Amino acid sequence: MAVDGTEAHEIEETLEIMLEETEEYYHGAAHYWLLAGESCPVIGLIGAVLGLILALQKLDNPAEMAAGIAGAFTATVTGIAGAYIFMGPWGNKLKAKSHDFIKEKKVILAGILGISHGDNPRMLETKLLNYLSPMEEKKSQFDKA
Numbered sequence: 001m002a003v004d005g006t007e008a009h010e011i012e013e014t015l016e017i018m019l020e021e022t023e024e025y026y027h028g029a030a031h032y033w034l035l036a037g038e039s040c041p042v043i044g045l046i047g048a049v050l051g052l053i054l055a056l057q058k059l060d061n062p063a064e065m066a067a068g069i070a071g072a073f074t075a076t077v078t079g080i081a082g083a084y085i086f087m088g089p090w091g092n093k094l095k096a097k098s099h100d101f102i103k104e105k106k107v108i109l110a111g112i113l114g115i116s117h118g119d120n121p122r123m124l125e126t127k128l129l130n131y132l133s134p135m136e137e138k139k140s141q142f143d144k145a
Contacts, residue, residue: 008116026098033091044079
């Protein structure tokens with residue numbers, strides 16, 4: 001858009017809308033996995049209770065009762081594992097990756113707008129380097145190495 005001569009404010013409006021929609025999409029996806037992870041232990045608990053109910057109906061047959069109790073424990077472990085090993089971490093990872101992705105797009109937007117406004121390259125680089133976290137190395141392209 002900048003190459004085609006589009007005004008800077010139009011570029012900013014268009015890319016801001018794209019950024020908002022992308023951020024909303026990733027937020028929804030991460031929220032889905034986090035909510036699924038929160039629901040897993042409850043589903044495991046329901047499976048455990050149903051398994052124990054079925055096991056207690058087999059009091060006259062210890063082998064079948066043991067199988068029912070094993071099924072109840074399996075449901076519990078599956079619910080907990082689903083929450084804390086799979087779905088919760090997936091949601092948190094997606095949330096973290098989405099923050100990085102959105103931050104990257106914001107840096108690109110700031111760079112495009114700086115170029116469109118005709119900002120001084122050194123000042124633009126300084127502005128863009130401020131997007132880096134304090135732990136990341138801020139190396140200027142203008143420094144002789």
